[in-house]
Amino acid sequence: MELDKKLIGHEFTPFTATVEAGKIKLFCKAIGEEDPIYSDEAAAKAAGYRGITAPLTFLRALQADDPNKGGLLRLLNVDIGLILHGEQHFEYFAPVVVGDVVTCQEKVVDIYDKKGGALWFVVQEMEMKDQTGKLLAKGRGVTVVRNPDAAKK
Amino acid sequence: MATATAPKFADVKVGDALKPLVLPPISRHQLALYCGGSGDHNPIHVDLDFAKKFGFKDVFAHGMLSMAFLGRLVTSWVSQKQVRGLGTRFTSITWVGDVITVSGKVTGKREKDGETLVDLEIRCTNQSGQDTLQGTATVALN
Numbered sequence: 029m030e031l032d033k034k035l036i037g038h039e040f041t042p043f044t045a046t047v048e049a050g051k052i053k054l055f056c057k058a059i060g061e062e063d064p065i066y067s068d069e070a071a072a073k074a075a076g077y078r079g080i081t082a083p084l085t086f087l088r089a090l091q092a093d094d095p096n097k098g099g100l101l102r103l104l105n106v107d108i109g110l111i112l113h114g115e116q117h118f119e120y121f122a123p124v125v126v127g128d129v130v131t132c133q134e135k136v137v138d139i140y141d142k143k144g145g146a147l148w149f150v151v152q153e154m155e156m157k158d159q160t161g162k163l164l165a166k167g168r169g170v171t172v173v174r175n176p177d178a179a180k181k
Numbered sequence: 182m183a184t185a186t187a188p189k190f191a192d193v194k195v196g197d198a199l200k201p202l203v204l205p206p207i208s209r210h211q212l213a214l215y216c217g218g219s220g221d222h223n224p225i226h227v228d229l230d231f232a233k234k235f236g237f238k239d240v241f242a243h244g245m246l247s248m249a250f251l252g253r254l255v256t257s258w259v260s261q262k263q264v265r266g267l268g269t270r271f272t273s274i275t276w277v278g279d280v281i282t283v284s285g286k287v288t289g290k291r292e293k294d295g296e297t298l299v300d301l302e303i304r305c306t307n308q309s310g311q312d313t314l315q316g317t318a319t320v321a322l323n
Contacts, residue, residue: 051218051220054214054217054218055218055219055249056218057214057218058211058214058215058217058218058219058246058249059215059218059246059249059250059253060204060205060250060253061249061253063256065261075260076260076262077262081261083249083252083256083261084249084252084255084256084261084264084267085245085248085249085251085252085267088219088221088245088248089218089219089220089221091220092219092220092221092222093220097220107235108223108224108225109224109225109231109234109235110235111223112244112271113243113244113245113271114270114271115268115269115270115271116244116245116248116268116269116271117266117267117268117269118266118267118268119265119266120264120265120266120267123261123262168268
C-alpha cells in the first residue's frame, strides 16, 4: 500500500452543519460533561454565551454531518479498520452555539510515511465559519494509516 | 464548570498545576455513547469482531473521547470562551477498563494581539503511568 502524494492540496466539498441541542446533550453524556452551559439556554446566557454552547471538541462531531462523510477514506482508498487518529488541534475564534449554521471546509495539506512505509500520515486542515461568514475555528488533524502490507512482512 | 475563583493572569505562575481530573474506567457503554454522540461510527471502537479482524485484542476508545477529557480539564479551570487553542498528539491506545487521569500545568505566559495568554501542557495518563495523550492548550486570562 502506498498513498498518492498527488492528493496533497485536495479540497473537499464544503458542507454546512446545524448545531443541535440534542446532539450536544448526547455528546456531553458520553464525555461526562455536566456544566449547564451545554444543556440549559438560561444558564448559557447567564454565563455570557449566545445560547447553549458546543463543547470544545464537539467541532469534530460537526464534521460527521458531512453528507460525503468518509470522503478521505474513499479518496485514499483505505479501509476504516486501518486508520488511527494521530493528532488533533483546534484554534478557537468564537464560541459555537445551538442554532449556528456552520460551514466546514477541509483540505489535505500533507501526506508522508514513516518506518519505511509501514505507517502513512495524512494531514488535513479545516476551517469553520458561521452563517455570517465569521471564522469560528480552525482545525488541523493527522490521520495515521497502518499499511496492511507491512504487517504481513 | 469554571469556578467562581477564575484565575488571574498576574497570579498565575509557570509551573502551576491544574487540579487533576480522574475519570471512571473506560467502559464499552461509554464507547457506544461516544460513537453515537460524536458521529464517529468507526466500528473499531464498538465491534469486537471488527477490531479483532484488524489485529487488535479488543475495541479501544476514540482518541477524541480522551481529547474531550482534555477539554473538560481546561474548562474546569477557565470559562470555555477564554480558550484560544486546544491540541494533542494521541500517543498510545486507551483500552476498555483503563482509568485515565487528566493533568495540566502552566508552561508559559505571553501577550498576543492585545490579549494576555497562558500556555498549558496537558495530558491523559493511564493507570500504568503511560501517557495516552500529550497536548497543549492556550487560554486568555485577564
